Amino acid sequence: MRLIPLEIGRLHTDLQSLTGEPGTIALPIPSWLIEHDRGLAMFDTGMHTELRTGTERIGPWASKVFEPDLPDGEDVTARLGQHGIDPTDIDLVVFSHLHFDHCGGTVEVPNARIVVQRQEWAAGHHPKLIEHHVYNPDDFDLGHEVQQIDGEHDVFGDGSVVCLPTAGHTRGHQSLRLELASGPVVLTGDCVYFERFLDDMTVPQFGYDLDQQRDSMRELARLRSEGCRLLYGHDAGQFASLPAEGLT
Numbered sequence: 001m002r003l004i005p006l007e008i009g010r011l012h013t014d015l016q017s018l019t020g021e022p023g024t025i026a027l028p029i030p031s032w033l034i035e036h037d038r039g040l041a042m043f044d045t046g047m048h049t050e051l052r053t054g055t056e057r058i059g060p061w062a063s064k065v066f067e068p069d070l071p072d073g074e075d076v077t078a079r080l081g082q083h084g085i086d087p088t089d090i091d092l093v094v095f096s097h098l099h100f101d102h103c104g105g106t107v108e109v110p111n112a113r114i115v116v117q118r119q120e121w122a123a124g125h126h127p128k129l130i131e132h133h134v135y136n137p138d139d140f141d142l143g144h145e146v147q148q149i150d151g152e153h154d155v156f157g158d159g160s161v162v163c164l165p166t167a168g169h170t171r172g173h174q175s176l177r178l179e180l181a182s183g184p185v186v187l188t189g190d191c192v193y194f195e196r197f198l199d200d201m202t203v204p205q206f207g208y209d210l211d212q213q214r215d216s217m218r219e220l221a222r223l224r225s226e227g228c229r230l231l232y233g234h235d236a237g238q239f240a241s242l243p244a245e246g247l248t
């Protein structure tokens with residue numbers, strides 16, 4: 001099994017909106033390609049290519065807070081192509097959650113089965129949350145086969161890729177554990193944006209349930225203390241340090 005990081009552009013934002021500190025920051029928008037004997041999977045699909053030309057689809061709040069940066073050559077189709085993969089060959093997409101920067105590229109992988117927590121899929125269709133642009137079903141509800149799961153889930157049935165519920169950032173947020181030959185890895189998603197957030201238990205204020213998110217962070221910290229390597233949701237330094245050919 002191989003885990004390949006794909007950077008689907010960046011979001012520029014004020015650090016203020018995340019931590020209350022001054023300054024600006026570029027958040028890498030990760031999608032993760034998983035090459036497994038039983039199929040090709042992705043964990044999250046990054047941003048929609050429409051964000052190149054306008055931010056209408058993410059609504060006024062996100063447009064004010066985030067400036068999308070998705071150059072040619074960094075969309076899902078281009079990133080997969082750089083690894084010799086046709087997007088129609090992606091079998092599975094596992095969503096950490098359904099915010100626009102985690103599922104916007106789903107339209108580019110038409111044959112994938114979606115794996116998502118039942119609570120997240122329900123939240124993503126809540127009329128009030130759609131009205132307030134927390135979710136946009138046009139990112140994720142596009143006619144793909146959808147497998148709604150409840151709690152831990154063994155993606156390939158061999159224990160090598162397992163969904164771990166880490167609710168709090170959103171109602172049905174999940175992380176993904178992979179048993180690589182080099183050791184266990186957990187993709188934290190937005191449960192933990194940066195490594196230092198886990199060290200000082202910083203939680204951005206716009207989550208769904210911040211206490212629940214802290215509980216999920218403690219669980220990830222426990223896995224880290226047991227030797228799991230954590231790969232964080234938007235950690236520019238860590239992301240840039242990963243080998244382009246991926247981890248095995």
Ligand SMILES: [Zn+2]
Binds near residue numbers: 097099169190
């Ligand atoms: Zn999010």
